[in-house]
Amino acid sequence: MTGPSALPRPPRRIVIVAGPSGSGKGVMSHRAGLPTVPLDEFYRDHDDPSLPHRFGIVDWDDPASWNAGAALEALVALAHDGVAEVPVYSIPLSRRTGTATLRAEDAELLIAEGIFAAQLIAPLRELGLLADAIVLQRPTPVVFALRLARDLREGRKPPLTLLRRGWGLARDQRGDLERWKAAGMRPVGLREGTRLLRRLTALAAAERRHRPAADGAGTVLEITAVAFLREGEDGAELLAVRKRGTGSYMQVGGKLEPGESALEAAVREVEEELGVRLDPAGLSPLGDFEAVAANEPSTRVRSTVFVCRQSLPEPLEVRAELADHRWLPLSGTPAGVRLAPLMTEHILPALQAGAARS
Numbered sequence: 562m563t564g565p566s567a568l569p570r571p572p573r574r575i576v577i578v579a580g581p582s583g584s585g586k587g588v589m590s591h592r593a594g595l596p597t598v599p600l601d602e603f604y605r606d607h608d609d610p611s612l613p614h615r616f617g618i619v620d621w622d623d624p625a626s627w628n629a630g631a632a633l634e635a636l637v638a639l640a641h642d643g644v645a646e647v648p649v650y651s652i653p654l655s656r657r658t659g660t661a662t663l664r665a666e667d668a669e670l671l672i673a674e675g676i677f678a679a680q681l682i683a684p685l686r687e688l689g690l691l692a693d694a695i696v697l698q699r700p701t702p703v704v705f706a707l708r709l710a711r712d713l714r715e716g717r718k719p720p721l722t723l724l725r726r727g728w729g730l731a732r733d734q735r736g737d738l739e740r741w742k743a744a745g746m747r748p749v750g751l752r753e754g755t756r757l758l759r760r761l762t763a764l765a766a767a768e769r770r771h772r773p774a775a776d777g778a779g780t781v782l783e784i785t786a787v788a789f790l791r792e793g794e795d796g797a798e799l800l801a802v803r804k805r806g807t808g809s810y811m812q813v814g815g816k817l818e819p820g821e822s823a824l825e826a827a828v829r830e831v832e833e834e835l836g837v838r839l840d841p842a843g844l845s846p847l848g849d850f851e852a853v854a855a856n857e858p859s860t861r862v863r864s865t866v867f868v869c870r871q872s873l874p875e876p877l878e879v880r881a882e883l884a885d886h887r888w889l890p891l892s893g894t895p896a897g898v899r900l901a902p903l904m905t906e907h908i909l910p911a912l913q914a915g916a917a918r919s
Contacts (some may be wrong), residue, residue, distance in 0.1 A: 575673055679741050
């Protein structure tokens with residue numbers, strides 16, 4: 562009898578790192594020890610007619626100066642296949658000078674760092690590849706000095722041009738930081754960001770260690786979950802949330818504490834993760850279901866699931882270990898969105914069946 566085949570390796574997830582030019586994004590990424598894709602390598606060549614200019618040179622700080630599509634393609638390849646061809650770009654020459662092969666090896670997380678990194682948050686989230694998004698925040702005078710020293714050392718452009726550019730970027734830094742934060746990036750200092758990246762690495766490594774044997778045997782955890790529903794423009798929508806350092810979306814919820822009922826745990830978890838205090842009377846049971854845990858495939862979860870139609874604050878802010886949230890159409894999951902097995906095997910079918918009967 563042939564033994565069970567190995568389970569497919571889930572794609573690596575990606576941490577987006579942004580920050581002002583010269584702020585130390587590369588240093589922080591290097592300290593984390595993770596495979597890093599420098600997004601600066603995806604600038605367009607000097608003879609591209611679409612290149613913007615400022616201070617008499619190519620404006621490296623304008624999003625029109627780089628190829629976001631090529632960067633996303635390389636990141637997706639690296640996440641799924643573990644290898645990608647990336648360009649090598651010379652800023653002094655304002656053109657590509659070659660290509661390099663980047664390998665992820667056995668890493669579970671990747672870093673994509675650059676001043677345009679925020680543009681990749683939405684597409685990576687859609688593909689279920691986003692692990693986290695942070696922006697390096699440092700004092701403007703420090704960034705100005707670091708950037709000028711680097712640019713002079715590398716001979717990027719004439720000194721006077723670099724000074725003019727540096728002053729302009731210093732004036733823009735506060736506004737840039739606000740835009741990054743508005744895009745959903747968390748501001749961190751150099752040390753804090755390094756610690757965060759290492760912590761995410763440890764979480765991903767722990768997840769890898771708990772990947773299942775082929776027979777799927779393992780622990781069964783008792784949990785509770787709440788399926789929030791609302792009416793969207795195109796019909797009913799279901800709230801899904803994602804934990805930091807993970808790629809699967811699931812319901813708000815978690816493990817039961819000793820002596821706690823499923824209903825009590827549901828109310829507590831919602832308050833911890835969404836900051837919303839629910840009236841228990843507003844929760845109706847959907848059912849008890851069992852499935853493989855999304856982030857610990859060697860573990861199964863047995864969940865009591867409740868449905869709630871209580872209105873939630875807008876904008877909704879997730880808390881605790883949650884990274885982000887999204888509203889999914891009850892009629893079908895958007896392409897590229899990874900959902901927890903409990904959702905796909907039980908919660909969505911049960912909700913869809915209930916909607917069909919009503």
